[in-house]
Amino acid sequence: METAAPCREIIEVIKESGGEAFNLCYQCGLCDAVCPWNRVRTFSMRKLVRQAVFGLTEIEEEDLWLCTTCGICPKRCPRDVKQIESGVSLRRIATEYGVFPASAKPVSAVSASLSGEGNPLSEGREKRAAWAEGQSVKTFTEEMDILYFPGCYLCYDPRLMKVARATAKILNLSGTKFGILGSKESCCGESIRKTGNEELFKRLARENIKTFIENGVKKILVSSPHCFHTFKNEYPEFKVNFDVVHISQYLLELIGGGKLDFTKEYKKKVTYHYPC
Ligand code: SF4
Numbered sequence: 001m002e003t004a005a006p007c008r009e010i011i012e013v014i015k016e017s018g019g020e021a022f023n024l025c026y027q028c029g030l031c032d033a034v035c036p037w038n039r040v041r042t043f044s045m046r047k048l049v050r051q052a053v054f055g056l057t058e059i060e061e062e063d064l065w066l067c068t069t070c071g072i073c074p075k076r077c078p079r080d081v082k083q084i085e086s087g088v089s090l091r092r093i094a095t096e097y098g099v100f101p102a103s104a105k106p107v108s109a110v111s112a113s114l115s116g117e118g119n120p121l122s123e124g125r126e127k128r129a130a131w132a133e134g135q136s137v138k139t140f141t142e143e144m145d146i147l148y149f150p151g152c153y154l155c156y157d158p159r160l161m162k163v164a165r166a167t168a169k170i171l172n173l174s175g176t177k178f179g180i181l182g183s184k185e186s187c188c189g190e191s192i193r194k195t196g197n198e199e200l201f202k203r204l205a206r207e208n209i210k211t212f213i214e215n216g217v218k219k220i221l222v223s224s225p226h227c228f229h230t231f232k233n234e235y236p237e238f239k240v241n242f243d244v245v246h247i248s249q250y251l252l253e254l255i256g257g258g259k260l261d262f263t264k265e266y267k268k269k270v271t272y273h274y275p276c
């Protein structure tokens with residue numbers, strides 16, 4: 001069993017990521033009571049916090065990777081212990097040591113694919129705009145209103161490519177002047193950051209930011225909530241601020257502005273759920 005303890009390094013990394021809040025924990029256990037994992041299996045954030053306070057984190061344990069960063073327990077914690085940020089900082093240590101439990105082993109292949117091809121799916125960068133072949137989709141230029149950024153899965157997954165094509169069709173119908181940057185785009189980096197690979201996240205973010213600036217991008221339309229969150233809330237860490245809009249918001253805007261009409265009635269109430 002590999003234990004990084006007594007672990008000055010863990011404590012330092014936790015501090016750097018705002019994880020000093022770990023020390024505020026008084027072990028009430030509310031985080032475990034609300035965590036969705038405990039409906040299907042046992043997982044204790046409270047225990048992770050306790051171990052981290054004493055630098056006794058076992059970095060090869062699967063528990064380090066179980067938190068989905070859903071955000072429930074940080075909202076309910078009476079001591080404002082920043083479980084997500086601090087949990088990610090623990091993963092950063094495991095990533096630095098290259099220690100992964102069996103269930104987290106794919107992280108290495110995903111990281112390699114992101115480094116080499118800018119996507120987590122081991123697909124070629126040059127195929128990033130394949131979904132747009134035969135569609136009325138242009139390359140983005142500065143005069144256009146919006147950069148459409150479909151995100152990795154809509155660019156490569158055969159079923160989700162249909163969503164990118166449908167989006168392009170709607171944008172064209174509404175008269176939106178939009179374009180894509182295809183193989184110049186890289187993954188937004190949100191998920192790899194959550195694995196603790198901060199360096200790779202920064203590299204991806206800088207590549208995208210450079211591409212956006214060089215191409216005169218001001219407004220970005222996204223299909224993925226991961227891209228939305230990252231561009232809007234995390235890229236400003238690099239001193240940039242793009243106008244970011246999610247397709248669900250933009251559609252509402254188009255309908256409200258009379259640029260998109262329904263031609264048929266659909267007699268159902270629909271809830272939009274992004275199935276990430
Ligand atoms: S809810 Fe907060 S204070 Fe309570 S055990 Fe969890 S981290 Fe500690």
Ligand code: SF4
Pocket residue numbers: 031034035036037045066067068069070071072073074083084
């Ligand atoms: S943020 Fe993580 S530990 Fe907290 S409730 Fe969600 S999955 Fe559980």
